[in-house]
């Protein structure tokens with residue numbers, strides 16, 4: 001699986017051109033991409049990255065990828081990010097690493113959005129995994145009840161025996177909805193709940209998917 005992630009990640013580098021502003025996603029697949037990008041920068045590639053999590057920011061700085069931010073640029077040319085699930089319509093379920101809000105801000109504002117995954121992430125319908133939903137700490141218990149009324153079986157995310165806190169200072173609720181047949185509709189209903197910051201459903205955003213399959217890659221276009 002790791003080899004498949006690495007292959008997909010390294011293949012995505014071909015789409016990054018000199019002068020681009022690059023949205024850097026989060027997760028283990030993206031980490032391979034960021035490391036490769038660091039090598040390319042050392043060889044003379046001139047790009048600037050916008051990281052979607054503190055973890056990615058740390059890695060980018062470590063491997064020498066120059067960074068910028070939204071105060072300094074008007075657009076992101078290309079964003080490259082991982083996913084936890086992708087369905088046949090290129091809808092994504094994301095947030096396994098807890099970075100879904102910043103990832104969505106970066107990915108949705110990119111001219112081109114490329115997803116890099118290993119083949120285990122391809123599903124018929126989203127929802128085999130719980131859906132991560134970032135919520136305010138204040139009132140999270142009542143927000144969880146409202147999500148339950150929409151059919152979600154909700155568990156607050158715990159890490160190292162403590163409640164997980166996102167880079168934005170919020171909690172993550174992992175919510176089992178069963179098969180998500182209408183991702184956009186579910187996302188919209190959840191977003192209407194006060195206190196929900198963002199959901200891990202990403203629809204109508206993906207331009208290209210690079211899938212690592214054993215020792216080769218498959219590229220799907222929108």
Ligand SMILES: O=C(CO)[C@H](O)[C@H](O)COP(=O)(O)O
Pocket residue numbers: 025026027028029030081082083084093094095096097098099100103
């Ligand atoms: O959404 C994410 C983090 O919030 C990641 O993109 C997703 O979890 C994929 O991670 P990995 O590449 O480690 O399998």
